[in-house]
Amino acid sequence: MIAIFSSVIVVCLITWVYFRWVNVRQFWKRRGVSHLPPHPILGSLTFLQRKNPATWMIEMYQKFNTPYVGIWLFWRPALIINSPEIAKNVLVKDFEFFRDRFLSSGSSDPVGGLNLFTTNDPLWSSLRRRLTSVFTSSKLKAMQPLIDTKTFELVERIRSTENKTKISLRYLFTDFTTDIFATAAFGIKTNATLTGEDPMRTVTKAFMEFDMYRGLNWISIFFFPKLVDIFRFSFFPKSSTDYFTRVFNIVSQKRASNRNTESKDFLDVLLKMKEEGANNGEAISDHIIIAQAAIFLFGGFETSGSILSFATYELAFNQDVQEKLYNELKEVQMQSKDGRLEIIKLSELPYINAVTKETLRKYVPMGWLDRVAALDYKVDDNLTIPAGTPIYVNAIGMQHDSKIYPDPDTFNPDRFLPENEKNIKPYTYLPFGDGPRSCIGKRFGQISVRHGIANLILNYKLVPLPGAPKPNEVEFDKRGLFLVPGQHLHVNFVSRNQD
Template sequence: MIAFFSIVIVVCIITWGYFRWVNLSQFWKRRGVPHLPPHPILGSLTFLQRKNPATWMIEMYQNFNTPYVGIWLFWRPALIINSPEIAKNVLVKDFDYFRDRFLSSGSSDPVGGLNLFTTNDPLWSSLRRRLTSTFTSSKLKAMQPLIDTKTSELVKRIQSTEDKTKISLRYLFTDFTTDIFATAAFGIKTNATLTGKDPMRTITAAFMKFDLYRGLNWISIFFFPKLVDIFRFSLFPKSATDHFRRVFNIVSQQRLSKRNSESKDFLDVLLKMKEEGANAEAISDDIIIAQAAIFLFGGFETSGSILSFATYELAFHQDVQEKLYNELKEVQMQSKDGRLDITKLAELPYINAVAKETLRKYVPMGWLDRVAAMDYKVDDNLTIPAGTPIYVNAIGMQHDSNIYPDPETFNPDRFLPENAKNIQPYTYLPFGDGPRHCIGKRFAQISVRHGIANLILNYQIVPVPGAPKPNEVEFEKQGLFLVPGQHLYVNFVSRNQD
């Protein structure tokens, strides 16, 4: 009898699952939305661990010449936005419908779940308002000594390496960006740029490695957040969060004993935020550490990746490199001490065009996720129910040949002032847009500009014989950011040879 009832229960569950799947699989068809047939388990996510999500997003954009495409995150319907007009509505005009991200690191991972990138309202609004003061022009200009020191060490690192064709660009530049972002976030001195070794670099190196388990963590956080608390997944490895806590406790005590009332850097802002509280509630150590952690994590890998791709492209485009060198040399000669001022470098048209073109082609996170808080009318033909995830396909638009002719070609001239004015709004979104745009945009731009500038002024960058061309480079398949999936090498030829 027990066996009979067990069989009946199993049959009922299977029947329920079957009819539920049939209903869900027809979700976008009933609404007349273009889509590909979903996998019965993975939905539209069959590409995971086989190709980078950015590559898949470009394919979805190019395969569907439509304003939007229906997909499934496992069994959950979601919508990819391929239209700049709808992107503007989602990110800016109708922001109140899309204040929150879909991704979440859950309550079991406070450091991963309480940071500005992953958290939602009301905490997000409070954090955003308070952290914005970190990135004023005066605060960023105060970073000049740090930037000068680390770019000088970057040049020395290359100079001291006997075989310059054996320097992995990704490791070189993430050593550099680890130093810059760790110092800004935690107020500590690090030595990764010169030596490639540092306790904080050990942590960021762990961030760059994805095995099957960590891949499952990220897949759940980004595409199936309900699993995060069930399996206690986390955005950062536990060893990293434990290290963050130790470091932050030490440096915060040191800073509190020396600091005055004025907030000078990111660490000061975090400590002041803790003292004052937010929304009449105390700010926990988890919240404070989470902001420092995401500033480091969100900056070191993405900026390091952009520097890697920019350097590699410049090696294969000597005309672009020479034009950039001439622009930078002129500014350097005008400087009394030969240093590159943050403000002046930000005003140079060609280095900014080079950085923007790199971000167009290799935007680290080319899709912007949001979730509808209420039923939302996308256009006259489609209304989506509350709770539907939305993905603005930024990288798809940035590779659209109708918007950016010959999009696989590295062409910084697209972003020179006389040409950039013709680019259609909301087709270039490397830092997002609207209230949830990347808060660290200007700091990242400074790091990238100065890294490129100091390299080009000191070295001619040339390809290594037999190296893959830029469009042949493989991307990381196990991670979710668009970063190199293989070591990239160039040759650094000194411009100052006697």
């Protein structure tokens, strides 16, 4: 009798799973949405660990000549947006429908789950409003001494390296950006730019490494958040969050006895935010404060380091672009009394901005912008999606569209010169997103990248190595989710001055 009952249960379960699968598989077909047949377990995510998500997004854009494409995150239907008009609606016009991200790090990971990148309303709105004050022009201008120090150390690091052709661009630049973002976020002095070693650099190096377990963490956070709390996955390794907590406690205690009313850096803003919260009866925990410092570091060091790597590599293979950039920078340097490149002045130069923008067009670190529909949403006259449907704006797909950017595989900064940039179709260039949830650290990241490139070009001529892969032959990392080099890139740094 028990055996018969067990058999009935198994048959019922199999039948339910089968019909559930049939219903899932037919989801986009019933709605007349273009799609590829889903895998019975992974849905559309069969590319994971085999190719970078950005590569897959470009392929999906080019395969379907449609404003949107249906996909499945395992068994959950989601929608890729390939249309700039719909992208505008999702990111800006109908933002109230899409205030929240789909990704989540869950309650088991307070530092990973409470930061501005992963958290949702109402905490997100409160954090965004409070943190905006750190990125004003005056606050960014005050970062000049830090930027000057670290770019000088970057040049010295290269100069002191005997075999300059063996320098790994990715590690060189993430040493540099770790120093800049760690100092701004945690208020500590670090020495990775000069030496390649520092306790904080040990932490950021751990971010760059992906084994199978960490890959599962990130796949769950980005594509199956319900698993995060079940398996207690985390955005940051525990060793990293423990280190962040220790550093924050030490530095905040030192600053507590020497507080000024004027906030000088990101850490000051965080401490002031906690203080104001206590005064207003709004509990802002240390976890929330540490989470913002951690995501500022994480969101900046790897993305800015990656852009610097790709820009340096492209400039080495495009000597005409490099020399044009050098001439622009040299003229500005000669006009400066002390040879220093001022943050405001550099931000106004057309060609270095064009070089930076073109690098971000080709190699945007996160070329897909996730949101989740809070209510049923009418995408267009042909499609309404139910509440809870994840949406991905395919920014990198649009940025590689040959109809929008002719010959998109060619590195051509002239696209972004003022006289040409005005002709680019709106919402087809989204390296920092757009709308209320656009990247809050955009301007700080741009400063780091511009000054890194400028000081390199003024001091070194970048030359490609014989037999090195051309830029369009470079492999991307397949294990992580951001667009970063999947191999060590090297160039020859030839001094423009006598050492």
